[in-house]
Amino acid sequence: SAVISQKPSRDICQRGTSLTIQCQVDSQVTMMFWYRQQPGQSLTLIATANQGSEATYESGFVIDKFPISRPNLTFSTLTVSNMSPEDSSIYLCSVELQGETEAFFGQGTRLTVV
């Protein structure tokens, strides 16, 4: 496995503002992903973070709302833009490590928009 540091762990934000979530991994990473998990729900994939290029977004998610960066192999950010209360959720960074098939998760960011 690996140490996956995700921050902030939680935040309360005003509607209309933006929040950037960071994910840092201490091992060689092949893939990085961002998920959303709404209360009582399973994981919904937002996008695959691609190193040095635009992220690959899933249906229903767009770059203007969820811009993602991945400047190197072990670091990525997800920004939740122009937030509304509907964006209140847990956001999770997930990685696949070199030589492994499993996915591992950061601690998650609990976002509340008021």
Place this chain on the structure above:
Amino acid sequence: QKEVEQNSGPLSVPEGAIASLNCTYSDRVSQSFFWYRQYSGKSPELIMSIYSNGDKEDGRFTAQLNKASQYVSLLIRDSQPSDSATYLCAVKSYGQNFVFGPGTRLSVLP
């Protein structure tokens, strides 16, 4: 649309009993299968992975895979209250993203 299905629960078992969690998947070419445990307010943590038909045991946990039936299960022996959590089944095909099930909430009663 690739789907992974689980009973949402809650599944309640008495302490010391065997908890049986089930999962079915729709993509016949799926190759890798995973069970994650998620405590309330925490992120998912990997419990087991299984790739071949049959059983795989790790301590109190046994994963069972039947590709012909597109079915994977997780047995927890000697269930403890600390096992109370939501268990997520995940399936992956080569070159594809993980597909997670909705999760089964397990409650182990003292």
